[in-house]
Amino acid sequence: MPETSSDTWQVAGRTFTSRLIVGTGKYKDFAQNAAAVEASGAEIVTVAVRRVNISDPSQPVLMDYIDPKKITYLPNTAGCFTGEEAIRTLRLAREAGGWDLVKLEVLGEARTLYPNMRETLIATEVLAKEGFLPMVYCADDPIAAKQLEDAGAVAIMPLGAPIGSGLGLQNQVMIRLIVEGASVPVLVDAGVGTASDAAVAMELGCDGVLMNTAIAEAKDPIRMARAMKLAVAAGREAYLAGRMQKRRYADPSSPLAGLI
């Protein structure tokens, strides 16, 4: 299908074919993680920034299994509860990786992992001024989404449900409003539990979907990674195809004329 293969998307001037971004947390081991990334077809993975283990520096590391020259590492600030911590983390990430495309996530509380939008907005402004290209995890608020865009966010990443919950998109109306209003890519960042959830996000017109737990906590993560790849592609195709209008009642598919 040539239409599909040429259907790329861009963020901050970089072009990608896969619309699925996957996390690298919660896997049994690095080998399973690498196999899941491969099966997902993802070209971008999120990674965390943490202290090196100075007592045992010879332990295997993520880069031994997922090559940052082939897969774009998107440093994430997951675990940061203030803008200041997030900015500090991303400055280190830029030095460690040497690139400016990052994911900003400033959490409001541990129970819901809902974003703190005030801190998120301030941090987005600071990062953009420092030359970062922040893709920003945010609330499903179309006004806040525009404010983030004005502050320099290169992508808007609203949650579809709480991080790690697998509840599916609880806010389809809001996600669609954000998509309609945005002039930067919109990616659902959290809440996907299974393949149909990913397809829903894409059918709403999102440019992509980011997920971690839905794949990592599946009984067979590699098979689920493949399912997500197919679901994202299917949802995207359905969006581009333009779905039929809904009707309140039946409408027969066979002609009424010529009945015996």
Add this chain to the structure above:
Amino acid sequence: MTQPDFIQVRINGEPRRVAAGASIAALVAELGLDPARVAVERNLTIVPRSTLGDVTVADGDAFEIVHFVGGG
């Protein structure tokens, strides 16, 4: 023969004795780390990788040395 002097620093929150006059690059090498895969922060300021060899570790310095790990 004079004994080398040692100074006290903190690395990732842990106290450590380092030879006086050592560069950060020497410190990173002594820890067995690949400088291309880590980032170093000294007293809350990033030390660019290209200058790790030029900066001398001072008594009381607090270092954070980080790398990428799996995450969501």
